[in-house]
Amino acid sequence: MFKGILIEKDDAGYRASCKTLDESVLGEGDVTVRVGWSTLNYKDGLAITGKGPVVRRFPMVPGIDMAGTVETSAHPDYQPGDAVVLNGWGVGEVHPGGLAQRIRLKGDWLVPLPAAFTARQAMAIGTAGYTAMLCVLTLERHGVTPDHGEIIVTGANGGVGSVAVALLARLGYTVVASTGRPQESDYLKRLGAAEIIDRAQFSAPGRPLGKERWAGAVDTVGSHTLANVCATSRYRGVVTACGLAQGMDLPASVAPFILRGVTLAGVDSVMCPRPDRIVAWQRLARDLDPSLLDLMVTEIGLDDAIDTAAALLEGRVRGRVVVDVNR
Ligand code: NDP
Numbered sequence: 001m002f003k004g005i006l007i008e009k010d011d012a013g014y015r016a017s018c019k020t021l022d023e024s025v026l027g028e029g030d031v032t033v034r035v036g037w038s039t040l041n042y043k044d045g046l047a048i049t050g051k052g053p054v055v056r057r058f059p060m061v062p063g064i065d066m067a068g069t070v071e072t073s074a075h076p077d078y079q080p081g082d083a084v085v086l087n088g089w090g091v092g093e094v095h096p097g098g099l100a101q102r103i104r105l106k107g108d109w110l111v112p113l114p115a116a117f118t119a120r121q122a123m124a125i126g127t128a129g130y131t132a133m134l135c136v137l138t139l140e141r142h143g144v145t146p147d148h149g150e151i152i153v154t155g156a157n158g159g160v161g162s163v164a165v166a167l168l169a170r171l172g173y174t175v176v177a178s179t180g181r182p183q184e185s186d187y188l189k190r191l192g193a194a195e196i197i198d199r200a201q202f203s204a205p206g207r208p209l210g211k212e213r214w215a216g217a218v219d220t221v222g223s224h225t226l227a228n229v230c231a232t233s234r235y236r237g238v239v240t241a242c243g244l245a246q247g248m249d250l251p252a253s254v255a256p257f258i259l260r261g262v263t264l265a266g267v268d269s270v271m272c273p274r275p276d277r278i279v280a281w282q283r284l285a286r287d288l289d290p291s292l293l294d295l296m297v298t299e300i301g302l303d304d305a306i307d308t309a310a311a312l313l314e315g316r317v318r319g320r321v322v323v324d325v326n327r
Pocket residue numbers: 040041042043127128131154155156157158159160161178179180181199203220221225241242243244245246267268269270312313315317319
C-alpha cells in the first residue's frame with residue numbers, strides 16, 4: 001500500500017483526492033520506482049482540477065513528472081538503486097503518474113538523474129524547466145546568439161518562464177520578462193531579467209506588424225500574446241511557442257513570417273525523443289545555476305497538491321512547486 005493522488009470520474013462527477021492506493025492502480029512497465037519527489041506543472045493543474053481534458057483514462061494518478069529510485073527492473077539499463085527522472089510520455093494522462101509514492105513504467109521513458117542535481121532539484125526543474133531548456137536549444141538551433149538582441153520571455157513568473165529567464169541570462173542573452181505580476185520584479189531581476197514589462201501590452205488583439213524589437217522569444221502564453229510577440233519580432237527573429245496560459249488560439253496574420261522572415265518554432269516536451277531529452281538535461285546541468293532553484297521553489301506535501309493545483313491555474317504560484325510525496 002502507498003499514498004497517492006487519485007482522479008476519478010463517474011456518476012458522482014470529476015474529483016481528485018489523496019488516498020491510500022494499492023498495486024492495482026500501477027500501470028504496465030518493466031521498471032518500478034520508489035518516488036521521492038514530484039512536482040506540479042500547469043498540465044497537472046489542469047488534470048487535478050479537471051479544467052482541461054488532460055486525463056484520458058480513469059481512475060488516474062496524475063503527475064507528469066517524478067524523480068526517484070529504481071526498486072525493481074527488468075530493463076537492461078536500470079538496476080535497483082538507480083536514481084532516475086521521468087518527464088511526460090503521457091504519464092499522468094493515459095499512464096498512472098508521479099504524484100504517488102510508487103510508479104511503474106517503461107524503462108525507455110526514464111532518464112538517469114544527472115549527477116549535478118538531487119531528486120528534489122530535478123523536480124524543481126521538472127517538465128517546466130526541461131521545456132524551457134528545449135526552447136533555449138531551439139533558439140540556438142536557429143542561430144540566435146546573444147549579440148542578436150533582446151529575448152522576450154512571456155509568463156515569466158511561471159515555471160517555464162522562470163527557468164527560461166535564468167537559463168537565457170546565464171548564457172549571456174539580454175532577457176526581457178513579460179508578466180502580469182510587476183510586484184515580482186525583484187524576483188525576475190534576481191533570475192537575470194534585464195527589464196520587466198507589463199503583459200497587458202500583448203494581451204489584446206494587435207496590428208499585423210509592430211515596431212521590431214525581439215531577436216528571439218520564449219512564449220508560454222499563446223493566443224494574442226504569441227501573435228503580438230511575432231508581430232514585434234525583428235527581421236529573422238525566432239519565436240519558440242510552448243504554452244497556452246492565455247489561450248490555445250493564435251489570432252495572428254502571416255505578415256511577420258512573409259515580410260520579416262520570422263520563424264515560429266513549436267516546442268513539445270511530452271513526446272520529445274530520448275536523445276534530445278538527454279541533451280536537454282545535460283545542458284540544464286551545465287547552464288542552470290542551481291542556487292536559483294531555491295529562489296523559484298515552493299515545497300508542499302501530497303495532501304497540499306490539490307489546493308495548490310487550483311492556485312497554479314489562477315496564476316497565484318510563482319516559479320516552481322516541488323511535491324514531497326513522502327510527507
Ligand atoms: P505556470 O502556471 O507556472 O505559469 C504560467 C504563467 O503564465 C503564469 O505564471 C502567468 O505568468 C502567465 N499567465 C497566466 N495566465 C495568463 C493570461 N491569461 N494571460 C497572459 N499570461 C498568463 O505554468 P507552466 O510554466 O508550468 O507552463 C506554462 C505554459 O506552458 C502552460 O500553458 C503549459 O501547458 C505549457 N507547457 C507546455 C509544454 C510543452 O511540452 N509544450 C511543457 C510545459 C508547459 P505572469 O504572472 O508572469 O504573467
